[in-house]
Amino acid sequence: MSNELHKESSPYLLQHATNPVHWKAWSPEIFKTAKEKKKLILVSIGYSTCHWCHVMEHESFENEEVAEIMNQNFIAVKVDREERPDVDAIYMKAVQLMTGRGGWPLNVVCLPDGKPVWGGTYFRKNDWTNTLEQLQELYKNQPEKMLDYSEKLHAGITNFGLIEQQLDADVINLDKIEDFIAKWEKSFDWEFGGYTRAPKFMMPTNYQFLLQYGYLTKNQKLLNYVNLTLTKMAFGGIFDTVAGGFSRYSVDVKWHVPHFEKMAYDNGQLLSLYADAYKISKNIIYKEVIEKTISFIEREWLNKKGGFYSALDADSLNKENHLEEGAFYVWTKEELNHILKDDFELFSQVFNVNEFGHWEKENYVLIQTDTLEEIANQNNLKTVELQEKKKKWENSLFIEREKRPKPRLDDKCITSWNAILSKGFIDSSKALENENYLNIAVKNTNFILNTLMSESGNLFHTYKNEKATINGFLEDYAFVIDTLIALYETTFDEMWLYHAKNLTNYCMDHFYDVDKKFFRFTSNLDAALISNHYELEDNVIPASNSVMASNLFKLSIYFENTFYEDIARQMAASVFAAIDYPSAFSNWLSVALHFSNYQKEVAVCGENHIGFLKEIKTGYYPKVLLAGCDKNSELPFLKNRYSGPKNTFYVCQNKSCLAPTKSLKQVYKDLNN
Template sequence: MPNRLADATSPYLLQHADNPVDWWPWGPEAFEEARRRGVPVLLSVGYAACHWCHVMAHESFEDEEMAAYTNEHFVAVKVDREERPDVDAVYMEAVQAATGQGGWPMTVFLTPDQEPFYFGTYFPPRPRHGMPGFRQVLEGVNAAWRDRRDEVGEVAARIRADLAERASVYGVGSGVHEVPGAEGLAAAVAELGRTYDEKWGGFGGAPKFPPSMAVEFLLRHHARTGSAEALAMAGHSCEAMARGGIYDQLGGGFARYAVDNRWVVPHFEKMLYDNALLLRVYLHLWRTTGEELPRRIALETADFMLRELRTPEGGFASALDADSLDEASGKNAEGAYYAWTPQQLAEVLGEQDAAVAATLFEVTAEGTFEHGSSVLQLLSDPVDEIAYERIRAALYEARLKRPAPARDDKVVAAWNGLAVAALAETGALLDRPDLVEAAERAADLLITVHLGEDGRLLRTSRDGRAGANAGVLEDYADTAEGFLALYAVTGGAEWLGLAGGLLDTVLTHFRDEASGALYDTADDAEELIRRPQDPTDNATPSGWTAAAQALLTYAAYTGSERHRTAAERALGIVGALGTRAPRFVGWGLAAAEALADGPREVAVVGAEGDPGRALLHRTALLGTAPGAVVAVGEPSTSEVPLLAGRPLVGGAAGAYVCHHFVCEAPVAEAAELAAKVGARTDRNGGA
């Protein structure tokens, strides 16, 4: 049997390369084979860090009899949702519409024309808990295909028509909505408050996901309006997550979500995108409040990313698995790497430090996780900081001896763009030049491996080798966001130029000219049964609103009305959704806050190496004005429009604060600039 997955760049596909199931990668060849044989397609979608994907693989796809039946009656196609978010989005929408829920692994049966007609997620090998067994499902679908083909065709056609109707919701008429103004943004904060968990932070109930995009919106709203409510929701949520089990109290970094509403028990996979987004949120919270906790969490998260996710090529891997080997049972188990029993703590720490640890972390005989084990939560601030750090270090070193979770080491352009932005800003504001260097190196990888000479992005790479999948909208938008952040931090004009090239591709290939709406795939991408399009946030900012934010930032640097108008038209959809579902358009609301504030444009001029210029530059970066852009360079000589024609101020370094390139009188003192951009003046070595 040919091994068609052996050369994949996706670790998830490689995990299935030796299955007895005769997997095909997604592509026209698989559907042509189904057409030739006259059989349906079994589409299985998952990702490498997915716990239940591993379970179904072990139970069903590694089973010889199940595989033989599958191979006889179906063409089996395996897709990594992180490599092909377009394929995942189209069929997940169908699954959710048909079943009312979704998730991974996603199991869909298709006609050879890619039309779905039966759906599900995880299926056990045999019936249990009201779920049919996977063999039952295979036999039922095969019987329907063999004996009721006309009925299957009617169902498939009806589903395809329904998907087409859904696709028109955002594409038609999105341009008629207005970007939310002050009243709409305040209403969005009020709606967030209605679903806010006042006791435990975050929004809604279990499972509870880190609300990074909503928190960014709340911080920007507070900066623009002074809203105490917005800052309280943001700060409380961040503190609750930082003290909870969702945060790795020993090694830093956040898990994907909490299965409970108190942030106690995480789903243990650690994703690059979550940590990049949360790193930036905690940095911005520190920039707003000056408190030590968000500063510490930001630095620990950045260190986690460099230590455990950075690849030899300088990019950042996608995820760490939830599962690892439990040495006691000899089997893979979720959370085995992270959970502790009281006995284990005592063995590592000794009696005295174990007693101190019991005052810091909730570890009881009953446990907060499984089999009497607990996930560490920080119950109280340490009284003895030295003892606290000693205990953390001892437990961390002991944990390193456990079998570690596997790493999905593919590099995804969008998520690396988010990491570049977060690391660049953190390095600049917290005096960690190594983080800025790491951001630049990751950006270089995106340029040399992912970005073609034609200016088009490839979505993934692994071991420095690019995958074959075209970049989607979020890849262009988030990579541009990373390059723009690097420009703000370093002043290297090449980053601004690269961001502009990516955003021009967005306007040319991803935008509907008539409505201003944005699509997730390019107009020349592979044609699916519908062209995916979604302005709502999921685990990451939607490509739509991420592009709007990047377009707005680029326009503020360059004065380009084309880019600003495109951003405003794209943000119209936020006016329609922001007051009804603010949790799911947090990034769009954050971009709307930037638009409501201008955004402010700060040009810092002075000779390179001038301490006065460096202080003004740092002060500008510390500003909390929503979405403010910062340019730094030599006076009057820069090709960057925001810097052009800006002379020194009384022969010294100076700063110009502008709106739409109309500037206030320049200042030469950091304190004056701080007042104009909302920067705190109690930062060591800065404003």
């Protein structure tokens, strides 16, 4: 046996291809091999930009003595969690049940049938080898103990996170949202935004709901909190003010020092969030964040086919040619002084090159605390002068930084993440009225439909080296459908809606569980894992089931399909009744609002429908669906509504429409009622 990872395309697996460990990639054959050799299976899960994965590799997996123990007693399996989120989800449940926490690297020891008996995250070398030797000894001498434990744990995994069906699907008590908000507010950080804890993750789906709900209910306190959070994130080191893009999380409470990797799924969601916030506030800080982030994505992640790459590593080569977290991004005073010369003191005021902005050793991570207006006033400058200086400084730093060794790129394309990024570009195009952003989204969506979808109608999950692989998961379908609907609401080309409907019907056939009334994460065409997984909790990325529920509701309107609506309502009612802590179900709360009086639809039929709809969509209407046509349409929602070239407006709610009007002013009045 030998290390087989050189056969793979995943950047994470390839990082481990020269380890002395006899790694195998995940496949059904590993269980057959383990049973034949009567060996335990060791599953180690991570991803290419995971800092502690790199540390454990260096300390343990590159070590010959450690490798000998692993090779002698275990079938060692490396898994890229981004390629196989289904495998990761199952074993993450196991580790959370065993230890009360999770994270990456994720390490699990399983019986030959794949059922876990032990697990954890990062381990130091001696702890790792001692544990493995103890597990092997137990398996050799008392296998019945392991078997008994594995059966009990497997029962826990099977039931983990499941929600009982709500028998009365019409009962979604929206009054409870106020109680949720009151509970939620106790964790708000009113100094730096986000939550009162470290590390701080950005959780875009949380702020999307709070922005929606605050706006719809005219709750200025909630809007102030979201704006505080978005401003402090934009000011913090978590946002790369030099070149754009957000890192994954901040290790401190003030968004200052990030865990420096940049992920596609974060940046796509944050584009949508900042775009929506900009529609309300017209805050130029948000506009700058959007423009810089899109510039970063185009420069670093957009490939020639229109696909987006996945991530940039936290680690890069330092001056001593060693991999070091954040080496590419940080600055010393001497470097800044050399680059900025006479402007260094003013730059230091803006970006806190002082005790507040100091990180470690001699390194500073740029962070703002005061607005440019405030600093300009303190220095007898015009704000516009300081704005121009800031642009010039950042350009100088960008040029200098580009000379450094760049962080490693994860150049696989993940279907769900591409759709999330594409949606971010669509939302940004509406907020900033930028057609180029929309064109990139259209090209990306065509890349998904033409390259990441088979002739049989199924999506693939990943794309690398000119090849699409791994049958798609629910998250791929959910986010692609969401993006297709968003594209329709921007272009009003009905082709996008029919693509969305086809993919939805595919999900009904291959993912929907008629007994559980939710969608499985994995297709019924794929080899079964030790347990089905139903992704229900909204996390850093919204749960694929909550996204599907929203998709079903929207498509039920466009296609007047009560079957879709009934499933969406059943899903939302069941989850809503089970919510304890709202931040873990924030996208579900947004789904629940579809079944409220805030939900409305607008159709514009006439020769200038796109112009009028474009005007409407630059505003913030979080629970309004848009449709339009300039000729007779067979789309059920628009059928028989076109009456000639002169524009007619329809505002609808709860399956009934107000009287048609020729007045856009009347439309706005109806929408704001």
